[in-house]
Amino acid sequence: MTASRLDRRFQALRDEGRAGLVTFVCGGDPDPETFQAILGGLPEAGADVIEVGMPFSDPMADGPSIQAGNLRALAAGMTLERLLGHIARFRNGNSETPIVLMGYFNPIHKFGPERFLEAAIVAGVDGLIVVDLPPEEDAELCLPALARGLNFIRLATPTTDDKRLPKVLGNTSGFIYYVSITGITGAAAPVADMVGAAVERLRRHTDLPVAVGFGIREPEQAAGIARLADAAVVGSALVDEVARHVASGDTSGLARALHAKVEGLAQAVRRARAA
Amino acid sequence: MATAIPATTHMTTGRPNSFRAGPDEDGHFGIYGGRFVAETLMPNILELEQAWRAAKEDPGFQAELDSWFKDYVGRPSPLYLAQRLTDHLGGAKVYFKRDELNHTGAHKINNCVGQILLATRMGKKRIIAETGAGQHGVATATVAARFGLECVIYMGERDIERQSPNVFRMRLLGAKVVPVTSGSKTLKDAMNEALRDWVTNVEDTFYIIGSVAGPHPYPALVRDFQSVIGHEAKAQLLEKEGRLPDLLVAAVGGGSNAMGLFHPFLDDPEVRIVAVEAAGDGIETGRHAAAMSAGEPGVLHGMRSYLMQDADGQIVEPHSISAGLDYPGIGPEHSWLKDMGRIEIATATDQDALDAFALCAKLEGILPALEPSHALAEVTRQAPRMAKDQIIIMNLCGRGDKDIGTVAQHMGVTL
Numbered sequence: 001m002t003a004s005r006l007d008r009r010f011q012a013l014r015d016e017g018r019a020g021l022v023t024f025v026c027g028g029d030p031d032p033e034t035f036q037a038i039l040g041g042l043p044e045a046g047a048d049v050i051e052v053g054m055p056f057s058d059p060m061a062d063g064p065s066i067q068a069g070n071l072r073a074l075a076a077g078m079t080l081e082r083l084l085g086h087i088a089r090f091r092n093g094n095s096e097t098p099i100v101l102m103g104y105f106n107p108i109h110k111f112g113p114e115r116f117l118e119a120a121i122v123a124g125v126d127g128l129i130v131v132d133l134p135p136e137e138d139a140e141l142c143l144p145a146l147a148r149g150l151n152f153i154r155l156a157t158p159t160t161d162d163k164r165l166p167k168v169l170g171n172t173s174g175f176i177y178y179v180s181i182t183g184i185t186g187a188a189a190p191v192a193d194m195v196g197a198a199v200e201r202l203r204r205h206t207d208l209p210v211a212v213g214f215g216i217r218e219p220e221q222a223a224g225i226a227r228l229a230d231a232a233v234v235g236s237a238l239v240d241e242v243a244r245h246v247a248s249g250d251t252s253g254l255a256r257a258l259h260a261k262v263e264g265l266a267q268a269v270r271r272a273r274a275a
Numbered sequence: 276m277a278t279a280i281p282a283t284t285h286m287t288t289g290r291p292n293s294f295r296a297g298p299d300e301d302g303h304f305g306i307y308g309g310r311f312v313a314e315t316l317m318p319n320i321l322e323l324e325q326a327w328r329a330a331k332e333d334p335g336f337q338a339e340l341d342s343w344f345k346d347y348v349g350r351p352s353p354l355y356l357a358q359r360l361t362d363h364l365g366g367a368k369v370y371f372k373r374d375e376l377n378h379t380g381a382h383k384i385n386n387c388v389g390q391i392l393l394a395t396r397m398g399k400k401r402i403i404a405e406t407g408a409g410q411h412g413v414a415t416a417t418v419a420a421r422f423g424l425e426c427v428i429y430m431g432e433r434d435i436e437r438q439s440p441n442v443f444r445m446r447l448l449g450a451k452v453v454p455v456t457s458g459s460k461t462l463k464d465a466m467n468e469a470l471r472d473w474v475t476n477v478e479d480t481f482y483i484i485g486s487v488a489g490p491h492p493y494p495a496l497v498r499d500f501q502s503v504i505g506h507e508a509k510a511q512l513l514e515k516e517g518r519l520p521d522l523l524v525a526a527v528g529g530g531s532n533a534m535g536l537f538h539p540f541l542d543d544p545e546v547r548i549v550a551v552e553a554a555g556d557g558i559e560t561g562r563h564a565a566a567m568s569a570g571e572p573g574v575l576h577g578m579r580s581y582l583m584q585d586a587d588g589q590i591v592e593p594h595s596i597s598a599g600l601d602y603p604g605i606g607p608e609h610s611w612l613k614d615m616g617r618i619e620i621a622t623a624t625d626q627d628a629l630d631a632f633a634l635c636a637k638l639e640g641i642l643p644a645l646e647p648s649h650a651l652a653e654v655t656r657q658a659p660r661m662a663k664d665q666i667i668i669m670n671l672c673g674r675g676d677k678d679i680g681t682v683a684q685h686m687g688v689t690l
């Protein structure tokens with residue numbers, strides 16, 4: 001199989017000898033136009049991989065920030081179909097930065113898994129993270145996605161022990177996303193020592209790049225993770241930036257402010273191993 | 276997609292030889308059920324499944340459960356011939372299975388006793404639960420107090436308003452009641468929040484799900500604990516009438532009181548079975564909680580089942596006067612039994628339920644909870660169409676004390 005956009009990106013990072021920054025934003029948050037502007041500027045701001053949340057009314061594994069982001073996006077009319085349109089527009093101007101869709105199964109189930117996979121590939125999506133599809137439920141979406149050359153990225157957590165890890169890694173591709181805490185998005189920051197040990201443990205089981213997320217908000221934290229793992233994922237902190245601007249009633253400066261935040265994180269990640 | 280998988284199917288008709296054999300190894304009832312949960316929870320639900328299987332094999336566990344049922348819950352609950360109601364309706368004999376007489380006033384305690392015994396076997400120190408009407412919350416707080424475990428109950432803010440006596444009861448029992456302000460602020464949101472807690476505190480926490488819903492093994496496990504209702508009813512009716520009933524009727528929110536009554540009768544083809552969903556303001560208004568009547572299969576809260584959702588797969592906020600039925604989904608086994616044609620689905624509106632509530636109070640001297648009032652509304656439609664020598668068993672699964680505020684409000688009375 002030819003290397004995917006994610007494979008190429010992680011290979012490039014390895015060649016540069018640095019970790020990557022993975023940014024998460026809620027698709028369609030706070031409104032379609034602002035979202036498109038946010039998305040379009042992320043690569044230049046320093047995002048190496050972009051995760052886009054597929055909005056869902058009941059995001060069970062997410063904390064208050066991302067729940068609110070989902071609801072803002074839905075209230076502004078976002079649908080899975082429209083979101084794929086936004087990704088396609090992004091792809092017109094960018095052929096290098098991988099896009100991973102992240103969310104819950106029901107909107108995909110309703111869309112129809114086969115039809116969704118077709119549409120996602122046409123739009124230029126590279127991978128999927130579906131929070132509520134464990135390996136036990138692989139048949140319907142994961143296996144068909146892999147067969148079509150999409151990456152299927154799985155979450156490993158502190159509760160995923162050595163016995164279970166092979167099962168979780170089995171049909172995972174692109175990278176493995178280590179959730180550094182037992183908890184929901186936006187919760188407490190991870191403890192560096194424990195993350196280090198966890199990444200080591202994952203590396204004993206897989207050659208896949210390891211991205212670490214949940215609870216990383218500040219540049220120094222991202223740098224700390226960048227010393228241990230192949231990538232650091234930042235989500236709630238960016239979604240909070242959206243919320244702050246929405247609360248102020250003026251979103252005209254939102255995309256720029258969010259990109260500035262990403263620049264700060266990216267610089268810290270890029271410098272981390274040199275320091 | 277998991278294909279239809281009754282354990283064994285009849286060679287020529289394609290119907291399962293038994294409707295009681297599910298779920299399969301992975302928790303599927305046909306295409307329904309499964310384990311759609313975040314990875315953090317997977318080890319826990321696998322551990323729970325093991326503990327449940329071990330308990331099922333252990334005669335000591337069953338004996339312990341029976342003793343709690345008898346001396347703490349007050350089982351068996353009576354099977355009562357509602358004679359004045361029967362006379363009033365002029366058709367089939369109507370029996371009530373009186374689970375409203377259980378300790379804490381509803382069937383919910385059956386399941387809570389079973390699950391807390393599992394929790395103690397598994398060495399868990401902290402109990403969480405979601406609640407709608409507050410009956411499951413009260414039952415959970417009750418067993419947590421009795422077993423000396425910390426207890427946190429998630430309850431939608433809207434339900435806290437309409438079920439305030441139950442909130443106070445939970446607090447008296449030492450539970451912490453956490454108001455849930457997300458989404459529709461009702462049962463589904465309470466379940467989201469309980470799942471978030473569980474993901475965070477997975478090591479020491481046992482999640483007592485209150486219905487035959489959620490990821491495998493909950494639908495099967497809760498059914499097993501609630502099936503005491505149907506087993507008793509069957510034996511009691513055989514003793515009183517020497518035969519099986521012609522019709523079973525029960526209200527469905529998540530579906531646990533209904534499955535508890537239905538399951539022991541599923542392989543008795545002469546017994547018709549009707550599950551009653553909450554039609555709220557009427558199915559046509561869209562303001563209802565009738566997942567099987569008006570929804571389509573989807574995935575929420577760890578299971579595939581009928582689900583109220585929009586064209587984009589977003590969950591539609593349900594509506595029912597009854598907090599216990601105000602849920603956009605339904606247990607997966609019900610969905611399968613509906614598709615197989617083994618159970619029929621009926622609906623009752625808020626007004627139907629209020630009318631049935633009033634009728635039951637007047638004729639039988641029983642204030643039913645608003646949930647079984649929905650079942651009673653269906654009984655008032657079915658009984659007159661049936662012969663006088665036919666028999667209906669309805670699950671009177673909860674008492675109405677918790678609902679008098681809501682009923683008063685609808686009557687324009689200030690308490």
Ligand SMILES: Cc1ncc(COP(=O)(O)O)c(C=O)c1O
Binds near residue numbers: 408526530533600
């Ligand atoms: C008395 C009563 N009946 C029914 C229900 C609905 O749940 P289920 O459908 O699981 O029986 C509730 C839920 O709170 C309840 O309190």
